[in-house]
Amino acid sequence: MRQNKIGIFADKEVGRKALSFLLEKHSEDVALIVCTNNESKVFSEIIQPTNLCDKTFFYDDLKTPGVVDYIKSLELEYIILAWWPYILKEPILSIPLKGVINFHPSFLPYNRGKHYNFWNLIEEVPFGVTLHFVDNTIDGGDIIFQKRIDTTWEDTGETLYFKAQEAMTKLFEEAYPEIKAGNYTRIKQNLNEGSFHFGKELEGASCIKLDEKYTARELLNILRARTFAPHPGSRFEDSDGKYEVRISIEKISS
DSSP, rough: OOOOEEEEEEEEHHHHHHHHHHHOOOOOGEEEEEEEEHHHHHHHHTTTTTTTTTGEEEEGGGGGTHHHHHHTTOOOOOOEESOOSOOOOTTTTOOSSEEEEEEOOOOOOTTTTTTTHHHHHHHHHOOOEEEEEOOSSSSSSEEEEEEEEEEOOTTTTTHHHHHHHHHHHHHHHHHHHHHHHHHHBBBBTTSSSSSSEOOGGHHHHTOOOSSSSOOOOHHHHHHHHTTTTOOEEEEEEETTTTEEOOOOHHHHOO
């Protein structure tokens, strides 16, 4: 299979696994590595045994004069955003010849934006992970690969977070040879379907108001969606103070 010249922008466990996979199976393709500053020590340990140290940068380096020009000179085919926490902007966004591919931990077009694991349980929509091209929208670019993930009443915000991490890693490993060969179809998202959420929506949506009416389903979904220690749980306030709630649901029969 031909060489595929790529840059990978990687963060956290999913980014580390994606980078390790590429270095182990497709090291000849990797022309650029960019990591977040807070992951510098861990990523340096992964990269050190390779000959790519001089092609590795950290997020703050992108602001250094000459770095973007260097990335342009690489003539990358793709940039892969592997659990990358920042919005990629121009001029870097338009550098790769074939585009920027993003990891998104939801079954697009559902749950674009922030806190996918919370909103999936609130909205009771299909769950999964997606590889999609980046455009000038947030998580709205053309889909190329997706994988559905089953959910049950036992799921919480925490379990969906880790299910998405595992599935995202597997999806990328399965899809990369197809990306390399150009064997994919770009599927345009209908942004009138699905949903989009900003980070600032989370707290209001997870606050329980004692005098409001909820169905049992709605209430249980709110409580389990915010069950992810050590993150805050759902909260309510009464005359004597504020309270936090987390729950556990266990299936006892079929």
